Amino acid sequence: MAPDVGSPVRAGDAEAGFEVLPDFERFSQVDDVFCRSWWDESIRSEQTKRFYATYRRPLTRWRKANGFTQRDYALRNASWHVSDVFTELYEDQGRRDGFLDPLSMLRDGPGTRLEPESPEESARQVRQVARVFGADLVGITEFDERWVYTERFSSITGTAKANDLPDGLTSVIVIGQSMDPDLIQTAPSALSGTATGLGYSQDAAVLLGVAQYLKNLGYEAVPSMNDTALAIPLAIKAGLGEYGRHGLLITPEFGPRLRLGKIFTDLPLAHDRPQRFGVTEFCQQCDRCTTACPASAIPAAGPVPVALNRSGLKGVNKWSVDGEACFGYWSKINSDCAICVRVCPWTRDYSRRRNRWWRRLAGSPLRRLALAIDDRIGGGRRLKPTSWWANLR
Ligand code: SF4
Numbered sequence: 001m002a003p004d005v006g007s008p009v010r011a012g013d014a015e016a017g018f019e020v021l022p023d024f025e026r027f028s029q030v031d032d033v034f035c036r037s038w039w040d041e042s043i044r045s046e047q048t049k050r051f052y053a054t055y056r057r058p059l060t061r062w063r064k065a066n067g068f069t070q071r072d073y074a075l076r077n078a079s080w081h082v083s084d085v086f087t088e089l090y091e092d093q094g095r096r097d098g099f100l101d102p103l104s105m106l107r108d109g110p111g112t113r114l115e116p117e118s119p120e121e122s123a124r125q126v127r128q129v130a131r132v133f134g135a136d137l138v139g140i141t142e143f144d145e146r147w148v149y150t151e152r153f154s155s156i157t158g159t160a161k162a163n164d165l166p167d168g169l170t171s172v173i174v175i176g177q178s179m180d181p182d183l184i185q186t187a188p189s190a191l192s193g194t195a196t197g198l199g200y201s202q203d204a205a206v207l208l209g210v211a212q213y214l215k216n217l218g219y220e221a222v223p224s225m226n227d228t229a230l231a232i233p234l235a236i237k238a239g240l241g242e243y244g245r246h247g248l249l250i251t252p253e254f255g256p257r258l259r260l261g262k263i264f265t266d267l268p269l270a271h272d273r274p275q276r277f278g279v280t281e282f283c284q285q286c287d288r289c290t291t292a293c294p295a296s297a298i299p300a301a302g303p304v305p306v307a308l309n310r311s312g313l314k315g316v317n318k319w320s321v322d323g324e325a326c327f328g329y330w331s332k333i334n335s336d337c338a339i340c341v342r343v344c345p346w347t348r349d350y351s352r353r354r355n356r357w358w359r360r361l362a363g364s365p366l367r368r369l370a371l372a373i374d375d376r377i378g379g380g381r382r383l384k385p386t387s388w389w390a391n392l393r
């Protein structure tokens with residue numbers, strides 16, 4: 001299905017904090033910076049090939065540097081293993097499940113549909129099911145084709161292919177998986193990449209479980225990780241959090257320390273409302289991620305109505321991150337980087353009363369004080385990877 005887009009502005013955009021402009025264009029996955037590193041010679045290099053090889057080939061590269069040793073890469077790659085099994089299953093057929101294509105390991109459902117009691121009750125049950133499978137956060141929003149990729153990328157041909165979805169999809173269930181706080185604190189390191197890999201591996205299990213449940217009820221279910229659609233606008237609309245200067249979702253429960261997955265379905269479901277808790281106003285006072293980013297990928301100016309390069313979304317006035325510069329740094333260090341997640345003051349352990357108190361302050365007109373307190377206590381400082389291994393936190 002290739003849905004048409006009329007006016008790019010929709011009811012509910014203002015409530016979600018979206019500023020969609022008349023020149024809005026839906027995004028093609030071909031322009032995603034990771035996909036470009038397969039076909040675009042301005043991104044593709046020996047360095048990017050080495051970067052991928054450290055994930056996908058038997059380990060041959062590591063360093064003596066703290067956080068980049070054989071032990072660190074061994075753990076990072078093990079954390080990716082479950083996700084990799086799904087991704088590589090049909091690679092010879094041109095699919096990369098969870099990254100270029102939706103997860104497809106699902107059985108057919110019955111020919112008959114369970115009649116829902118009400119959209120509200122179905123939504124409640126879906127939330128319960130998602131949590132029992134291990135989801136940390138669950139939100140539900142309408143199917144909005146603006147955030148669906150115009151086309152997918154084929155790793156076999158290096159070109160576009162159709163982004164086929166079933167007809168009649170009405171809702172998107174957005175799932176959030178928190179990432180391990182101590183591992184994130186070791187960024188940048190191969191060790192911190194373990195938090196990312198674990199996030200994807202857990203996401204694959206949760207998404208497949210929830211999608212199979214929907215299938216068993218007789219409904220369509222398309223479980224999706226990085227493929228098919230942009231996750232962040234769907235998550236904002238589903239009420240999971242707000243958009244931060246570093247281009248990531250910030251949630252009240254985990255800050256930006258989160259991975260997102262989604263399931264497209266036609267089960268009638270009640271939808272959640274966006275929530276605002278002061279992130280936009282806080283980011284206007286803070287530049288921690290901008291100054292900490294080693295690739296200068298997070299502009300100090302902000303929000304801008306233009307994409308910084310072809311890997312950016314066109315026609316939305318928002319904080320934009322330079323994906324080319326960011327991925328260039330990842331390639332240089334042979335691992336993903338989460339410095340902007342580590343240093344963000346919203347990344348804290350909200351099971352602690354003092355951090356819940358800080359969150360209230362940060363969301364109030366006293367946000368400058370909240371930032372000063374975080375500066376004073378050295379928020380966002382790095383944990384040495386050797387200290388993590390020694391369990392010294
Ligand atoms: S992941 Fe690292 S390189 Fe990329 S924007 Fe964040 S701090 Fe910068």
Ligand code: SF4
Pocket residue numbers: 244245246247282283284286287288289290343344345346
């Ligand atoms: S580090 Fe500061 S500016 Fe950057 S996203 Fe977090 S709160 Fe916003």
